Amino acid sequence: APKRRLANPPKKKSKKAKRSPLELASAYGCQCETIQQVVDWKSLQQSFDALTEGQLWAMGLTYRKVEQSLSFKVSITTSTEPTKVSMASVLGLALPAAGDGAPTPQPNQQPHFFVTSRIKLKESDGKGRGFFAEEALEAGELLLVERPLLGVLDREWRDEAWGGCDSADTTALGIQLANAYSPSVGEMLAKHHPADQGSVPIDSSDEDAEVDEEDEEESLKLANDLAWAMVDNVPIMEKLRLQAVVKLNSLGFYTNSEQLCHGNNFTPLTGSGLFALASGFNHSCDPSVARFSIGHITAFVTNRPIAAGEELFISYIEAELLSAPVTLRTQSLNRDFTCSCTKCKEERGSAETGTQQEGHRYLNVDARVQAELAVLAPEDRLVSTGRVLQRTVDDDEEEYDEEEGEEEEGAEPGSKPSGPIVLLGKDAQELRVVQALALMQLSRFSEAIGAWRQIAAFAATHCPPFDEALPVCAVQATLCALSMKLGLEAASTAGANESSSSSTAPAPEMGEYETSFGKVPAVMKAKSAPAAAAEEYANLALSGHRVTSGCPGDLFRWRFRQEVESAEVPTAAKEAFWSLIAATSQEAKLAWVDYLSIWNFDKNEVPEAFTGSSRSADCKDDSASPPAPVADSSST
Numbered sequence: 001a002p003k004r005r006l007a008n009p010p011k012k013k014s015k016k017a018k019r020s021p022l023e024l025a026s027a028y029g030c031q032c033e034t035i036q037q038v039v040d041w042k043s044l045q046q047s048f049d050a051l052t053e054g055q056l057w058a059m060g061l062t063y064r065k066v067e068q069s070l071s072f073k074v075s076i077t078t079s080t081e082p083t084k085v086s087m088a089s090v091l092g093l094a095l096p097a098a099g100d101g102a103p104t105p106q107p108n109q110q111p112h113f114f115v116t117s118r119i120k121l122k123e124s125d126g127k128g129r130g131f132f133a134e135e136a137l138e139a140g141e142l143l144l145v146e147r148p149l150l151g152v153l154d155r156e157w158r159d160e161a162w163g164g165c166d167s168a169d170t171t172a173l174g175i176q177l178a179n180a181y182s183p184s185v186g187e188m189l190a191k192h193h194p195a196d197q198g199s200v201p202i203d204s205s206d207e208d209a210e211v212d213e214e215d216e217e218e219s220l221k222l223a224n225d226l227a228w229a230m231v232d233n234v235p236i237m238e239k240l241r242l243q244a245v246v247k248l249n250s251l252g253f254y255t256n257s258e259q260l261c262h263g264n265n266f267t268p269l270t271g272s273g274l275f276a277l278a279s280g281f282n283h284s285c286d287p288s289v290a291r292f293s294i295g296h297i298t299a300f301v302t303n304r305p306i307a308a309g310e311e312l313f314i315s316y317i318e319a320e321l322l323s324a325p326v327t328l329r330t331q332s333l334n335r336d337f338t339c340s341c342t343k344c345k346e347e348r349g350s351a352e353t354g355t356q357q358e359g360h361r362y363l364n365v366d367a368r369v370q371a372e373l374a375v376l377a378p379e380d381r382l383v384s385t386g387r388v389l390q391r392t393v394d395d396d397e398e399e400y401d402e403e404e405g406e407e408e409e410g411a412e413p414g415s416k417p418s419g420p421i422v423l424l425g426k427d428a429q430e431l432r433v434v435q436a437l438a439l440m441q442l443s444r445f446s447e448a449i450g451a452w453r454q455i456a457a458f459a460a461t462h463c464p465p466f467d468e469a470l471p472v473c474a475v476q477a478t479l480c481a482l483s484m485k486l487g488l489e490a491a492s493t494a495g496a497n498e499s500s501s502s503s504t505a506p507a508p509e510m511g512e513y514e515t516s517f518g519k520v521p522a523v524m525k526a527k528s529a530p531a532a533a534a535e536e537y538a539n540l541a542l543s544g545h546r547v548t549s550g551c552p553g554d555l556f557r558w559r560f561r562q563e564v565e566s567a568e569v570p571t572a573a574k575e576a577f578w579s580l581i582a583a584t585s586q587e588a589k590l591a592w593v594d595y596l597s598i599w600n601f602d603k604n605e606v607p608e609a610f611t612g613s614s615r616s617a618d619c620k621d622d623s624a625s626p627p628a629p630v631a632d633s634s635s636t
Contacts, residue, residue: 019230021182022150027276028105029090029113029146030074030082036142036551038082039114040075045558047071048294058268063151063176063296066269070295072110072147087112087276092121093187113146113277119312121280126340128193130282130311137306139466140589142550143289144300148273149188150176151253151296155268162220164213167247169272171224174246177274178227181242186234192245192279194336248335249279251316253293256559258468260433260476261566269295284313284341285322285329287464290548301550303466304592313341315464320426323462323609328424360420363388365427370434378438385431385438388423425462425610429455429469432607436476440568445480445487449533450605452477457605465592466547470599474541475560478580481534482573488530538580540598543590557581 032038051057051069074082084105090113105111118137124130131143150173157163157172165171177185228239253273255266273296281289281300289312290303306312315322317332324332326347333339373381423431436451456473463469545556557578564574590598 019179019181022180022185023182024087024149024184024188026105026109027087027112027188028084028109029087029111029115029277031085031090031115031117032080032082033117034080034142035082035114035116035145038074038078038080039145040071040073041551041555042075043071043073044294044297045555051295052265058155061153061268062156063153063271066153066295067147067151070147070297072297074111082114083117084111087188090115090121090277091188091191093190110147112149113144115144115146115277116142119143121277124282124311127282127337128195129191129280130313131280132311133306133308135308137302138589139302139304139592140547140550141302141306142299143302143312144277145297146275146278146300147297148253148275149185150180151271151273152176153269153271156271160219160223162216162223165216165220168220169252170247170250171220173250173272173274174243175224175227177242177246178224178231181231181234186238186242188276189242189245192249194241194244194248244336246274250274251278251291251298253296253298255293255295256563257293258472259560259563260437260472261562264566265562271296273298278314281312281314283316283333283335283339284343285315285317285326285339286341286343287313287315287322289314290319290464290466290468292468292549299550301548303464303547318426319459319463319467319469320429321424322464323425323458325610360422363421363423363427365430370430373434378441381434381438385435389428389431389435422610425458425607428607429458432458437568440476440480443483443487445483445569448480449477452480453599453601454605454607456599457601458607460596460599460601461606462609466544466595468548470595471541471544471548471556471560472563474537474544475563475577476567478534478537478541479564479567479569479573479577481530481537482576482580483569485530485534486570486572486576534576534580535584536598538577538584540595542581542584543588543595546589547595553581 030038047070051066118134118141119131120134121129122132124132137143152169152172154169157168160168160172162168162171224243228243231239234242250272253269253271254262255269256262257266257270275298278291278298278300288302288304288306288310289300291298291300291314293299300314302312316335317329321329321332326344329344330338338344373384376384432451432455436448436455439445439448439451452473456470456477459467459469459473541560542553542556545559546552549555549559564577567574
């Protein structure tokens with residue numbers, strides 16, 4: 001959906017940036033079979049902590065400061081000596097400075113990438129170039145860790161006169177390319193799509209844009225033209241190709257984007273970059289490679305076993321959108337190709353494809369809705385989100401934004417569609433998170449576990465394997481179980497003090513765990529339920545992160561430090577969490593089927609892909625429907 005614009009957005013005059021050409025002739029990286037051990041993660045973590053120290057760390061933050069602050073180098077403790085390779089040789093270029101592929105780095109020059117020798121950039125049938133596995137790979141293999149050639153933070157262009165345009169992010173990055181352009185930059189991008197100047201896609205501005213939007217588009221075009229006018233000795237068609245390279249190859253970077261603490265802690269670090277190597281990953285709606293970022297540095301990890309010779313794919317759209325109908329995925333993709341993955345082909349061949357969007361109204365859980373929910377009392381948030389998830393919102397209560405849906409054919413301009421209300425999976429997940437946090441605020445931890453399990457069940461069923469939401473849900477479920485354990489211990493101690501004759505009182509009845517959110521694992525029904533459940537969820541958190549990151553437990557403890565600190569649980573539960581993590585085995589990688597078997601999702605816990613589920617949000621609201629009966633089914 002188009003980005004929501006403010007009625008009167010603040011505007012400022014576009015700044016005329018000075019050119020600062022970037023020389024890449026000596027750009028290099030490190031290559032070896034297993035790269036997780038050669039990256040200096042500790043140095044990266046320490047430099048990240050130094051950058052984000054203090055309450056005002058984000059003031060005046062720029063991409064240049066992030067790039068200069070974060071350490072990216074070879075670990076001095078590794079027993080594996082990686083091979084230094086020039087960027088040009090990995091890209092298959094023949095730059096004079098590259099020689100035989102052995103680079104000559106400048107003093108104190110950091111590598112641009114760490115890449116495994118088990119993948120290679122090759123021609124892909126009908127897709128240009130792509131990365132292929134040179135040998136069989138298992139899930140959780142770290143393939144590439146890379147810092148962009150150039151980048152820009154979202155905060156650096158948001159307040160520009162053209163900041164509300166749909167293409168503002170790629171235009172801002174394109175301006176950075178113009179400012180940094182040099183002959184060596186041009187050579188490095190020579191084979192990036194589109195490699196042929198004659199295949200540059202035609203710019204398609206919004207013909208239905210309103211007057212204010214037209215002014216923004218004009219400001220954006222002016223800023224872009226001024227930047228590229230300063231680039232000398234480059235033909236106009238090559239300039240247009242380079243702008244298309246940015247639009248079609250840029251990737252966003254988001255620090256801890258799946259974690260709940262992201263919004264209040266790490267959004268200033270959000271931006272987009274042009275990656276020399278990672279641009280080689282092609283798109284699929286059923287990707288085999290996931291990614292995560294620490295600042296601008298981005299890692300790419302397999303999420304399933306890969307056969308030798310198989311092409312490796314990432315998704316160019318967010319994981320939750322991969323469960324949306326194919327028509328919406330195509331709209332969100334917004335590239336110069338139509339996805340032809342197996343998933344898309346199958347959906348396009350279904351009878352429902354032509355009518356699945358017609359007249360539908362899409363509820364958009366955006367920042368405005370989140371802000372409105374945040375001011376409600378926890379009980380009211382549960383009721384409000386529950387009604388939406390159950391699709392019991394009345395037409396006169398539902399506030400429809402005409403930008404979020406398509407007008408019906410033959411309808412009056414500006415009229416709102418009369419079709420059914422649809423809640424996409426990504427928006428339903430946002431509401432379930434609101435529910436889970438509200439339950440934790442109310443200390444209804446058993447129900448909160450049920451809510452986190454539903455969020456995890458959606459990710460496990462409708463997103464690619466080992467989605468990063470799974471360890472996040474496992475962390476929160478662990479904290480809830482530990483909070484319950486502490487509550488039971490406190491209640492037991494109080495009971496013992498009242499009656500010294502009963503020193504071994506039985507644990508409270510566990511029937512309360514049969515909540516409206518569905519089935520809770522059998523282990524939760526034992527007398528030691530909370531303690532045993534905490535151990536199970538801690539194992540799920542660590543083993544899930546082991547695959548999603550491709551790295552062992554030390555990185556987990558650092559990445560989830562803020563997430564645990566921000567959780568709505570007692571301090572004692574947070575302390576118990578880290579003690580439990582320290583005592584939990586964390587090195588082994590679990591196969592996807594084994595990981596699912598530990599979660600042991602019941603079919604009633606799994607929400608629908610993109611319409612919400614009537615069983616997904618019964619929050620002890622008297623007006624809500626009774627919970628669906630629990631079925632004795634095996635794992636998902």
